[in-house]
Amino acid sequence: MNLNIRGIEENTYDAIVVGSGISGGWAAKELTEKGLKVLVLERGRDVKHIVDYTTANLPPWESPHLNRASQTQLAQQHVQKRTGYTVNETHGQFFVNDVENPFIEKKRFDWMRGYHKGGRSITWGKQTYRLSPMDFEANSKDGISNPWPIRYDDLAPWYSYVEKFIGVSGSKEGLEQLPDGEFQPPMDLTIAEKDLKAAVETKWKGRKVIPGRVAHLTNPTDEQKALGRSSCNYRNLCMRGCPFGAYFSSQAATLPAAERTGNMTLRPHSVVHSIIYDDAKGKATGVRVIDELTMQPMEFFAKVIFLNASTVPSTGILLNSKSSRFPNGMDESGALGHYLMDHHLGVGASGILDTHADKITYGRRPNGFYIPRYRNVIEKGTTGNYIRGFGYQGGASRQGWSREIDGFGADFKKQMTSFGPWTVSMGGFGECLPYYENTISLSPDKKDKWGLPLIVADAEFKQNERNMRIDMMNDAAEMLDAMGAKNINAHNNEPWIGLGIHEMGTARMGDSSKNSVLNKWNQVWGAPNVVCTDGAAMVSAGCQNPSLTYMAMTARAVNHIVEELKKGNL
Amino acid sequence: MDRRELVKIMSVMVGGTIALPESVFARIAEPLDITKAKFFTGKQRKLVAAIADCIIPKTDTPGAVEAGVPAWIEILVQDCLTPDDQKIITGGLASLEADVKQKFNSTFAKLTVAQQIALLTEMEKAAKETEAKNRAAKIQAPRAFIRQFKELTKFCFVNSEIGGTQAFEFIITPGRWDGAMDLKPGQKAYSF
Numbered sequence: 212m213n214l215n216i217r218g219i220e221e222n223t224y225d226a227i228v229v230g231s232g233i234s235g236g237w238a239a240k241e242l243t244e245k246g247l248k249v250l251v252l253e254r255g256r257d258v259k260h261i262v263d264y265t266t267a268n269l270p271p272w273e274s275p276h277l278n279r280a281s282q283t284q285l286a287q288q289h290v291q292k293r294t295g296y297t298v299n300e301t302h303g304q305f306f307v308n309d310v311e312n313p314f315i316e317k318k319r320f321d322w323m324r325g326y327h328k329g330g331r332s333i334t335w336g337k338q339t340y341r342l343s344p345m346d347f348e349a350n351s352k353d354g355i356s357n358p359w360p361i362r363y364d365d366l367a368p369w370y371s372y373v374e375k376f377i378g379v380s381g382s383k384e385g386l387e388q389l390p391d392g393e394f395q396p397p398m399d400l401t402i403a404e405k406d407l408k409a410a411v412e413t414k415w416k417g418r419k420v421i422p423g424r425v426a427h428l429t430n431p432t433d434e435q436k437a438l439g440r441s442s443c444n445y446r447n448l449c450m451r452g453c454p455f456g457a458y459f460s461s462q463a464a465t466l467p468a469a470e471r472t473g474n475m476t477l478r479p480h481s482v483v484h485s486i487i488y489d490d491a492k493g494k495a496t497g498v499r500v501i502d503e504l505t506m507q508p509m510e511f512f513a514k515v516i517f518l519n520a521s522t523v524p525s526t527g528i529l530l531n532s533k534s535s536r537f538p539n540g541m542d543e544s545g546a547l548g549h550y551l552m553d554h555h556l557g558v559g560a561s562g563i564l565d566t567h568a569d570k571i572t573y574g575r576r577p578n579g580f581y582i583p584r585y586r587n588v589i590e591k592g593t594t595g596n597y598i599r600g601f602g603y604q605g606g607a608s609r610q611g612w613s614r615e616i617d618g619f620g621a622d623f624k625k626q627m628t629s630f631g632p633w634t635v636s637m638g639g640f641g642e643c644l645p646y647y648e649n650t651i652s653l654s655p656d657k658k659d660k661w662g663l664p665l666i667v668a669d670a671e672f673k674q675n676e677r678n679m680r681i682d683m684m685n686d687a688a689e690m691l692d693a694m695g696a697k698n699i700n701a702h703n704n705e706p707w708i709g710l711g712i713h714e715m716g717t718a719r720m721g722d723s724s725k726n727s728v729l730n731k732w733n734q735v736w737g738a739p740n741v742v743c744t745d746g747a748a749m750v751s752a753g754c755q756n757p758s759l760t761y762m763a764m765t766a767r768a769v770n771h772i773v774e775e776l777k778k779g780n781l
Numbered sequence: 782m783d784r785r786e787l788v789k790i791m792s793v794m795v796g797g798t799i800a801l802p803e804s805v806f807a808r809i810a811e812p813l814d815i816t817k818a819k820f821f822t823g824k825q826r827k828l829v830a831a832i833a834d835c836i837i838p839k840t841d842t843p844g845a846v847e848a849g850v851p852a853w854i855e856i857l858v859q860d861c862l863t864p865d866d867q868k869i870i871t872g873g874l875a876s877l878e879a880d881v882k883q884k885f886n887s888t889f890a891k892l893t894v895a896q897q898i899a900l901l902t903e904m905e906k907a908a909k910e911t912e913a914k915n916r917a918a919k920i921q922a923p924r925a926f927i928r929q930f931k932e933l934t935k936f937c938f939v940n941s942e943i944g945g946t947q948a949f950e951f952i953i954t955p956g957r958w959d960g961a962m963d964l965k966p967g968q969k970a971y972s973f
Contacts, residue, residue: 276856276860277853277941278940280861281861282863401961444956445955445957445958446953567961570961571963572959572961572962573957573959609970612970617902619835619898619902620835620838620898624838628969629970630968
């Protein structure tokens with residue numbers, strides 16, 4: 212099949228969605244369910260649900276190196292390995308080959324990428340939180356950067372809509388800084404986590420320790436069952452792909468929903484080069500694509516184009532889409548490529564408990580506890596007058612074989628094969644401010660093998676984040692101390708942008724074409740039929756895991772765009 | 782546990798609501814293949830086996846040697862360690878044997894278990910003291926031979942089929958979650 216010689220008509224759809232990850236899957240589902248013929252362009256290979264989760268049931272001894280990465284694999288994934296957990300023999304295939312997909316680090320950028328159908332929705336952490344009213348008001352209140360053009364109430368019904376479809380396990384808590392959602396039953400805290408909860412909530416009024424809110428089914432709806440999804444089996448092998456479809460991914464939920472409408476065409480191996488803009492019409496007409504395998508250039512056309520390539524590639528496509536109207540990429544404000552954010556982490560504490568020696572856990576819960584933000588909500592920050600705040604994720608469980616045990620021989624073996632003490636740990640997720648000078652740009656001369664200019668990353672955390680991290684470390688240690696933990700070990704590692712895998716911003720929304728790339732419906736100013744609803748659109752970061760917000764923004768934007776199409780406004 | 786057993790268990794877990802295609806399990810196992818290990822000399826192999834056996838001996842459950850750990854160690858040292866760490870392993874093996882020769886005029890494998898344990902314990906103690914000093918002085922240094930070798934032995938044992946399923950409890954699909962279950966007397970820790 213050689214698509215480029217087909218007529219324009221054959222390559223024309225109602226809508227094109229660039230990317231099949233967590234937000235692209237949502238765009239595909241919503242657009243097809245509203246009756247549009249949709250072409251989904253995925254830059255990488257196909258990954259079929261269940262069938263292509265080839266390692267899902269592999270015990271370690273059936274991996275060539277007991278599931279440890281070889282030096283050969285580490286060399287191929289020299290950036291991906293920086294997390295310490297993304298590169299191994301059972302889920303390393305869902306992260307890119309860094310040698311084949313180079314980029315330029317003016318400053319270190321730990322860019323974790325999944326270039327295949329489903330993107331990072333296969334490997335995401337699944338923690339699922341709403342932003343709160345105060346998050347949408349934060350920039351206005353603090354007088355920094357740009358205000359959000361929407362408020363919590365604009366997104367609230369779409370949060371509900373998305374949560375009902377994807378399935379979120381969690382508890383209702385009635386917190387203003389972390390609004391409740393549509394929840395399936397929560398995953399119980401461990402007995403030691405309940406001790407932490409009691410200690411923290413007694414000592415600090417208003418701080419809360421709650422079960423993590425996670426996109427796993429614990430009581431599936433008929434709609435979820437009809438898609439072939441079932442309840443979580445507590446394997447915690449999620450990153451290999453879930454044969455039960457128990458956690459939300461594009462493969463398990465949105466893509467099959469789009470598929471069953473009969474309106475979706477999904478084309479893998481389709482690297483989008485740029486958007487085709489018609490100066491006379493004042494809108495886009497299609498996209499230029501390079502076939503990943505044959506290098507064949509192609510063009511596809513549609514009335515509306517959704518950009519869901521993930522934060523940095525979506526911005527890269529906008530920057531690379533040059534026309535006489537947009538000589539420097541699709542932006543008039545100067546904001547495109549700026550204000551890159553991520554959550555900063557690698558800071559927290561752990562400790563040992565001498566309680567509950569007669570209790571263990573059963574099952575591997577793909578979740579833990581969550582401590583919603585309290586700094587600069589109910590308690591002021593204590594270090595350096597920082598603004599915004601942080602949440603914690605953590606867990607308490609029995610130590611196992613990997614704990615450090617001195618000695619050798621039968622005594623050592625006896626200890627190693629027995630349960631160790633309970634251990635508790637927590638790590639902070641801190642909000643990063645949007646800084647103009649934290650940028651993504653395109654290399655003026657260097658290109659990848661598909662002829663796309665290399666992405667240049669130049670971003671870093673700054674003083675507000677560094678001040679916040681002192682509280683993040685000390686508060687964690689104090690809360691563990693309050694529950695009677697021993698051997699408390701507090702840490703504050705050097706943070707690098709990207710490691711949170713929550714990179715966002717660089718094509719922000721706003722209320723004017725003078726200061727933003729996207730309007731309040733995620734439409735590109737000056738190209739209203741180009742819509743970007745992934746992390747690139749974010750105006751501020753909050754400290755909550757962001758994927759739910761991308762999904763809700765996408766469903767909201769599709770609804771608006773389809774209304775506009777019906778009205779003939781596009 | 783073989784694959785058919787897993788299919789059965791998974792089918793029970795989902796209450797038969799999902800037909801799992803056989804292709805999920807189509808990946809052919811790559812069991813331990815000793816012919817892939819080409820890193821150590823014959824002498825080094827014997828010493829590796831003797832140390833691994835001292836670290837995790839056969840008791841009421843199989844030990845490191847029964848679990849095939851020496852071959853796994855060789856494959857991991859060969860393919861997963863950096864050249865620098867490989868040198869720490871081969872250098873450590875040589876200096877351990879030289880030490881035994883000097884102190885006992887013997888080889889490590891021929892020492893009594895008590896002598897072997899005493900020797901390794903002394904090495905571990907010294908290595909941990911050095912680590913503590915380095916930490917205090919904020920010096921970054923690679924981990925000593927005994928520390929790396931013991932970690933490798935643990936890792937290979939717990940992730941081997943025999944070690945992981947006989948000396949530990951191995952459950953790939955628990956099916957439920959309990960955050961406060963009673964510990965039964967003598968219950969083995971989880972390997973997975």
